[in-house]
Amino acid sequence: MVLMPDLADRAEKIPHPPTSALDLATIMRALGDPVRLEIVRLLADGRPRLCGELSSTLAIPTSTGSYHLRLLREAGLTRSRAHGTQRYVSLRGDDLEERFPGLVAVLTGS
Amino acid sequence: MVLMPDLADRAEKIPHPPTSALDLATIMRALGDPVRLEIVRLLADGRPRLCGELSSTLAIPTSTGSYHLRLLREAGLTRSRAHGTQRYVSLRGDDLEERFPGLVAVLTGS
DNA sequence: TCGGTATTTCCATATATTTGGAACTACTGA
DNA sequence: TCAGTAGTTCCAAATATATGGAAATACCGA
Numbered sequence: 001m002v003l004m005p006d007l008a009d010r011a012e013k014i015p016h017p018p019t020s021a022l023d024l025a026t027i028m029r030a031l032g033d034p035v036r037l038e039i040v041r042l043l044a045d046g047r048p049r050l051c052g053e054l055s056s057t058l059a060i061p062t063s064t065g066s067y068h069l070r071l072l073r074e075a076g077l078t079r080s081r082a083h084g085t086q087r088y089v090s091l092r093g094d095d096l097e098e099r100f101p102g103l104v105a106v107l108t109g110s
Numbered sequence: 111m112v113l114m115p116d117l118a119d120r121a122e123k124i125p126h127p128p129t130s131a132l133d134l135a136t137i138m139r140a141l142g143d144p145v146r147l148e149i150v151r152l153l154a155d156g157r158p159r160l161c162g163e164l165s166s167t168l169a170i171p172t173s174t175g176s177y178h179l180r181l182l183r184e185a186g187l188t189r190s191r192a193h194g195t196q197r198y199v200s201l202r203g204d205d206l207e208e209r210f211p212g213l214v215a216v217l218t219g220s
Numbered sequence: 221t222c223g224g225t226a227t228t229t230c231c232a233t234a235t236a237t238t239t240g241g242a243a244c245t246a247c248t249g250a
Numbered sequence: 251t252c253a254g255t256a257g258t259t260c261c262a263a264a265t266a267t268a269t270g271g272a273a274a275t276a277c278c279g280a
Contacts, residue, residue: 024147024217025141025142025143025144025147026142028138028139028141028142028147029138029139029142029143030142031135031138031142032135032136032138032139032140032141032142033135033139033267033268034135035268037134037135037138050226050227051226051227051228052225052226052227060269060270061269061270061271062226062227062228062270063227063228063229063230063269063270063271063272064268064269064270065227066227066228066229067228067229067267067268067269067270068268069227070228071267082276082277084225084226084276084277084278085225085226085227085275085276085277085278086225086226086227086277087226087227087228100216101216101220102212102215102216102220103216105212106210106211106212106213106216107134110211110212143237143238145238160256160257161256161257161258162255162256162257170239170240171239171240171241172240172256172257172258173239173240173241173242173257173258173259173260174238174239174240175257176257176258176259177237177238177239177240177258177259178238179257180258181237192246192247194246194247194248194255194256195245195246195247195248195255195256195257196247196255196256196257197256197257197258
């Protein structure tokens with residue numbers, strides 16, 4: 001009997017759209033902001049980043065960073081995994097490749 | 111001595127950004143609207159369309175269509191060629207391929 | 221339990237976008 | 251020259267987006 005959810009379970013509380021629901025116009029809209037496009041490009045190397053790490057890299061307040069990261073997540077571009085109070089944000093590279101082949105390569109310049 | 115510009119010259123009055131100036135965030139923003147994404151998908155077959163043809167296909171007023179077509183043109187996605195009072199709108203497929211290889215394929219699903 | 225830290229949410233504000241009718245412009249053909 | 255047509259521009263209204271400080275939340279370690 002599980003009395004307390006483990007880290008993996010808690011990560012499930014962060015909502016992500018299923019791959020099949022990804023909509024190209026929504027994705028394009030999410031990418032149509034310089035801050036968000038830059039976040040996606042940073043994440044394209046496959047390495048997850050913490051929210052604070054991204055905000056400081058981009059020199060923006062964490063509340064602004066959180067807003068953009070939420071849009072990216074809701075559009076299905078990124079995934080957020082909870083690890084304590086931190087969130088590891090990563091690109092949904094495989095899902096994107098499955099649904100929109102070549103998209104990530106376009107963003108990174110191959 | 112040229113007294114009157116021909117059709118090709120008049121087409122040059124419609125401003126288009128040079129290929130080298132195309133910006134990915136701007137292009138993504140332009141594509142992040144369902145109406146504009148649909149216009150681009152229609153044009154992806156390479157056949158030029160008249161503005162009115164696109165507006166009626168999409169069932170929108172011509173003023174709304176003109177607005178979206180202007181954004182697409184200013185983002186560098188389309189080219190407009192004047193032919194009398196009409197405008198032939200086409201996708202800048204080659205320019206886009208040169209600057210952002212694979213982008214158009216992503217939009218059309220290969 | 222408590223203090224510190226990471227992140228999100230709330231909120232107000234500023235700015236940008238989208239829409240479509242009406243007026244206007246530009247061109248053609250008679 | 252004039253009427254008709256294609257398209258653009260003007261304009262106002264509605265809506266959406268972006269920003270960032272402040273408050274709230276969630277979790278950890280002591």
